[in-house]
């Protein structure tokens with residue numbers, strides 16, 4: 001069984017060398033723009049590529065504006081500050097996510113609260129969210145109060161797992177009803193859609209990542225978008241040490257961050273963004289090959305849902321049991337074809353073990369069975 005998958009992946013990538021999960025690809029203007037940034041001497045957080053990358057990004061996503069950050073985690077942190085998440089507040093998220101989602105919540109000294117995912121999207125479940133709120137929360141003058149903990153639920157932060165859209169439209173409706181700010185952790189889902197609309201544009205605020213393993217990369221980098229232009233102005237202020245513009249004086253009006261993306265990285269980003277349509281097309285082709293391969297087998301290929309259009313950032317399959325999953329991991333990795341299990345659930349990590357959780361059956365079921373397959377773009 002695992003021999004066949006190894007052979008299939010080796011044919012897919014036509015190599016006998018080690019095959020990694022996700023490698024970046026630089027075949028466009030990357031060298032040209034980065035060298036141009038070096039020649040300009042503007043290599044840090046001021047420079048024309050930073051503004052240009054922001055502009056081209058929001059043209060691509062179709063939003064009002066965007067602010068770059070040094071990485072996706074910083075973008076999530078800024079998103080939480082924009083949502084007024086403060087010490088002692090709560091943020092509802094999914095336990096099945098990369099640790100950065102919850103780390104960012106902790107940077108604001110706020111508490112993560114874990115609500116289950118849907119099995120098909122692997123992202124936050126609107127039904128589980130509604131159930132959790134009905135059982136625990138009440139809308140008050142000061143916001144959505146968690147009666148169980150006595151804290152305010154300031155934000156809901158779903159994550160679009162491996163690029164697959166969660167039911168974000170339904171989640172947005174629930175957040176409106178319960179007066180909670182919606183932040184999308186869209187770190188993995190640039191180029192994905194739900195009901196024909198770009199992910200990241202459903203929330204009040206969204207954060208993206210351009211880490212080396214994401215669909216496009218700036219080396220390290222992130223982006224914050226928001227519906228309210230006032231929030232974007234604030235994000236720019238916060239990410240640039242909260243300095244009041246002045247031709248020579250240093251005046252800062254609050255504690256800010258040095259979170260703005262350097263021009264060198266933005267130069268890489270501009271070149272990468274030019275390639276994204278090509279990458280998305282290739283990703284769909286790999287996904288189709290995996291889908292066809294697993295069609296008559298016991299492993300289940302994780303496909304996009306009817307309302308969703310995935311970027312297929314990382315292809316995933318569901319195995320029949322934890323034991324089969326472990327055998328798969330052992331055997332395929334031993335053949336130098338990199339496959340990975342999905343993350344350990346956040347509520348099982350010691351930093352987040354004390355956090356409130358709803359029932360997490362789907363997340364636990366997926367945790368035991370999901371594996372990621374090599375998904376690099378090769379053109």
Ligand SMILES: *Cc1c(COP(=O)(O)O)cnc(C)c1O
Nearest residue numbers: 071072073098100101187209211
């Ligand atoms: C990659 C990722 C991040 C963080 O991005 P960095 O740029 O690595 O800081 C956050 N959340 C999720 C779900 C991610 O996959």
